Amino acid sequence: MVNRFITIITTGIFFFFSTYPVQGQNRSTGTLFSHNQKIKEEVDRATLFMEANKYYKEEKYKEAALLYERLIQSGVSNGQIYYNLGNSYFKMGLLGKAILSYRLAELYLPRDEDLKANLRYARQLTKDKVESKQFIPFLKGFFFWHSKFNLKELMIVFLIVHSIFWTLAIIRIFWRKEYHNLIFLINLALVVVLGFSLAIKLYNYIYNIDGVVLAKEITVRSGNGFNNTALFQLHDGAEFTIIEQGKDWIKIELSDGKRGWVEGRWVGKCQLHSWPPPANE
Structure with missing residues (x-):
């Protein structure tokens, strides 16, 4: 249990300080060469992305999928690429890979309605009507942000509320008003609820x-x-x-x-x- 707790905390820290939408890009070393190299890599990736989109519009889905895969393997990882890749796979008749790509896109784009619609439609075409486990309906309604925010967004919201909590705690030491206690307690409740929600999301990401x-x-x-x-x-x-x-x-x-x-x-x-x-x- 202690090891799992440490793993969850370290994973959360990693996600907050990493570039969540784009993975694997080298940080600039401060030299002109490394800066230019980074710009060149970003331009190459942007070109590759546009070329993949061009193939998709031309209904060359296999070629588009190969370029999206190259982007991911090069270290670029975001919801739009996985979404486009899922659409390419779907057009190729690769239902499993399409669903997998849509599920990965969901980790970045939990509020995207087009993505949700495509995933629902792809699931309807599967031979085995086995629904994936969903968040408990009552908790989904109460913790609405749990399914609406991706991991990094939820972590940022939690850190903002947590910072406000400590700011209010310091203010209460030097300046006491009757309504301060109410505000402080409301903020404390938000910290607890958001922290609980974040812990669940991190646990599910690592272990489930x-x-x-x-x-x-x-x-x-x-x-x-x-x-x-x-x-x-x-x-x-x-x-x-x-x-x-x-x-x-x-x-x-x-x-x-x-x-x-x-x-x-x-x-x-x-x-x-x-x-x-x-x-x-």
Whole structure:
């Protein structure tokens, strides 16, 4: 439990100080060469992005997808790229990869209505009607910001409210008014609620990893090997929660409670640093 708490805290610090929308860019060393090199890389990436968009408009979806993949592999990672990549995969008939890309885009763009609509439509086309686990309806209504903000946005809001809390605490020492206590208590409640919501989001990001089937069909077995009993089949685009990871096999759980083991090579993880996903069978 202590190790998990430390992991959650360090991950939160990493996300706050990292450039969340864009990953993997080298920081300038202060030299003219490194500054020019960084500008060149950014221009190249922008050109690549525009070229990928051009291919997509020309209905050359395979070429567009390859360029979006190159951008991600080069270190650029944001919601728009994953969204466009998901659309390209969808047009290519790669339903699993489309859903995976949309799920990754959601980590950046939780309020994007077009993204939500495309993800809903893609899920309707899956053979296995297994709904992904959703935030508890009551809590979703009460903690509305939990699903509306991405991880970094929620962290920034929490730090702002937390700063205000300590500012009010200092003010109360030197200047006391009757209404100060009410304001202080309201702010304290916000700090607690936002902190709880942030802790849940960080915990889910680190430990509750979802997966998506990327093959036409895979067999779910009772153990991590081909000699174990075949329990049932899952098809392209089916979603589940990963509860244990081995070298070549992954233990999964569906939203209806069914569990089993599948080959890891046919699973795409809804985790930002797990790219590229396996190839379709």
